[in-house]
Every structure is written in structure tokens, then in C-alpha cells.
Amino acid sequence: MTITIITLFPEYFKKPLSLSIVGRAFAQPEHTLKIVDLRQFGIGTHQRVDDTPYGGGAGMVMMVEPIEKALRSIGVAKNQEKSSILLTSAKGERYTQKTAREYAGLEYLTIICGHYEGVDERVAEHLVDQEVRIGDFVLSGGEAAALSIVDSVMRLQEGVLGNPESLNQESHDTSGFLAAPQYTKPETYNNWSVPKVLLSGNHGKIAEWRIKSSSD
Ligand SMILES: C[S@@+](CC[C@H](N)C(=O)[O-])C[C@H]1O[C@@H](n2cnc3c(N)ncnc32)[C@H](O)[C@@H]1O
Missing domain, CATH: 1.10.1270.20 (tRNA(m1g37)methyltransferase, domain 2)
Known part of the structure; x- marks a missing residue:
């Protein structure tokens, strides 16, 4: 399985995803972890990834264009077989163990981490398969949500847990x-x-x- 995380904070993932069960899973040749720095796809000399909200309001909103370019660079799109693109979002569908089992059967899982006040709605409408929330609370960014999703999916991969009976x-x-x-x-x-x-x-x-x- 290939898991790709699109984030403004690539450093966030280095240590946690290299440790313990998940670290061992990604050490296996059949699993790959890719961390994509969204800033690379930012606009202009300042590589901007966010702008002020239409209609006014607090905070900044992440723009569509850098996210679309990041997805294109990975070569994934919505509605592809054995692949899912997730947008982490406090207003998404609730992520459960059932969802983890569904994702564990995919070949490609791509997770977009939101930040600031959120993400331009056109990302949810046009670019992703599912908008998911990991609980009924608000995080400062989607990175902590992505970590939970990756952990829960990778421990379900065959051969990852020392004793597979742990999954019963x-x-x-x-x-x-x-x-x-x-x-x-x-x-x-x-x-x-x-x-x-x-x-x-x-x-x-x-x-x-x-x-x-x-x-x-
Ligand atoms: C500060 S939050 C934005 C919250 C948004 N203004 C709202 O009220 O729904 C910034 C980012 O954190 C992530 N996030 C926050 N809470 C989350 C949750 N419960 N599950 C998954 N992602 C979450 C999302 O990617 C979101 O775009």
C-alpha cells in the first residue's frame, strides 16, 4: 500500500511514523509512505497556499490550486479504483474502525491536511473522495488526524502485527x-x-x- 500525506508541515510526520508498529510496516517493501510538501506547489515567489475568505471572516483559507497541483504531481484523482483521496476536516464524515478496514484494502491512500480556518470548499466538492473527521472536536491542523488514520490503517495490514490474533x-x-x-x-x-x-x-x-x- 502507498500512503501519501499532503501537508504544510512535513517534519511533523518524521518521527511518529518511523516508530513501533507503523515504522515496521513502512520498512516492508510492499508499503510506502510519501510526504508531500504542499508549499512546493504554492503560488508566486512567496509560494502562497492560502488567502483571505470571500465574504469576510476570521483567518485564512487554503487555496484550491496548490492542492490540485499536488494531487496531479502524485498522479491520483478522485474515483480511481483501489485509491481514495481524503480531506481531513472537522465537518467531515466520522472516521471509524469500519472506515479503517475499508481503507486498509486500498492500494493508494492520499490524505490532505487542512490548516488555518480550513480549505476552500471546492477541494471537497471536486478533488477528493471523502472528507473525514476523527472526532467531534477541532484540531489546529489535519496532521494529527492524518497520523491517527495512517496508524489505524497500517496496523491492519497483513504481517504487520506480531500476532495477527490481536486483530480478532x-x-x-x-x-x-x-x-x-x-x-x-x-x-x-x-x-x-x-x-x-x-x-x-x-x-x-x-x-x-x-x-x-x-x-x-
Ligand atoms: C482549525 S481547523 C478548521 C476548523 C473549521 N474552521 C471549522 O470550524 O470546522 C484546521 C484544519 O484542521 C483539520 N481538522 C480540525 N479538526 C479536525 C477533525 N476533528 N478531524 C479531522 N481534521 C480536523 C482540518 O484539516 C481543518 O481544515
């Missing part, structure tokens, strides 16, 4: 499902004890307890 019965696999609580050694700490059933060795009873303790 995870929280949010179905709407409202939350995985059962987990415990590890020691059995008792500060008088806080692990539920006895987990120490019983009775796999049937443990499975029953886990089903009862997960929420749906």
Missing part, C-alpha cells in the same frame, strides 16, 4: 463493541487483584467471562 475481536469492530479488560503480572498489586476466572486455566469459562465483560 477488537474494540469498535462492530458498532458499540468494546474489548474485554486485560490484565498481566503480578496477580495482586496494592491489593488490586486480577479476576480469579483468568487464573483458572478453564478456557471455556474465560471465554464466557470475556464475552460478558465486553460491551456491545
Whole structure:
């Protein structure tokens, strides 16, 4: 899978996406991460990427032209098979585990990070497949949203997790499902004890307890 992030802050991604599970995923030859600096496609000598909003109002709005040029340079467009272009947006569709599973099956995922007051609406209307929000709150930029999306998609790729069983019965696999609580050694700490059933060795009873303790 190739993931491309279009951003004004390429530095933002270097460390987090090189670490742990996601870092290991991108070290595999079948996965590629590309970070595209939107500023390169800015207009004029100052490489402008934003301007004042029509109709007035606070802040600056990211322009269509640099984003369209960035997409063209990557060679992606909306409505292509096995490819999706996302615009991060506080007013987009809610991103869920179901969405992560859908994106995990793509060959190309392109994520545009908004900034300032937002992005000229014509980007959402004409250039992207989906506008997504990662929660009901406002971030200062789409970079933190892109990180979450990349992490949640890459851990679903085959061979990325040490034990693929980790992907069975995870929280949010179905709407409202939350995985059962987990415990590890020691059995008792500060008088806080692990539920006895987990120490019983009775796999049937443990499975029953886990089903009862997960929420749906
Ligand atoms: C300060 S926000 C703009 C908020 C916008 N004025 C509004 O009220 O909806 C700047 C950028 O951060 C990103 N962003 C903010 N909240 C987000 C969220 N919940 N999910 C995904 N991206 C978000 C988007 O790319 C957005 O263009």
C-alpha cells in the first residue's frame, strides 16, 4: 500500500511514523509512505497556499490550486479504483474502525491536511473522495488526524502485527463493541487483584467471562 500525506508541515510526520508498529510496516517493501510538501506547489515567489475568505471572516483559507497541483504531481484523482483521496476536516464524515478496514484494502491512500480556518470548499466538492473527521472536536491542523488514520490503517495490514490474533475481536469492530479488560503480572498489586476466572486455566469459562465483560 502507498500512503501519501499532503501537508504544510512535513517534519511533523518524521518521527511518529518511523516508530513501533507503523515504522515496521513502512520498512516492508510492499508499503510506502510519501510526504508531500504542499508549499512546493504554492503560488508566486512567496509560494502562497492560502488567502483571505470571500465574504469576510476570521483567518485564512487554503487555496484550491496548490492542492490540485499536488494531487496531479502524485498522479491520483478522485474515483480511481483501489485509491481514495481524503480531506481531513472537522465537518467531515466520522472516521471509524469500519472506515479503517475499508481503507486498509486500498492500494493508494492520499490524505490532505487542512490548516488555518480550513480549505476552500471546492477541494471537497471536486478533488477528493471523502472528507473525514476523527472526532467531534477541532484540531489546529489535519496532521494529527492524518497520523491517527495512517496508524489505524497500517496496523491492519497483513504481517504487520506480531500476532495477527490481536486483530480478532477488537474494540469498535462492530458498532458499540468494546474489548474485554486485560490484565498481566503480578496477580495482586496494592491489593488490586486480577479476576480469579483468568487464573483458572478453564478456557471455556474465560471465554464466557470475556464475552460478558465486553460491551456491545
Ligand atoms: C482549525 S481547523 C478548521 C476548523 C473549521 N474552521 C471549522 O470550524 O470546522 C484546521 C484544519 O484542521 C483539520 N481538522 C480540525 N479538526 C479536525 C477533525 N476533528 N478531524 C479531522 N481534521 C480536523 C482540518 O484539516 C481543518 O481544515
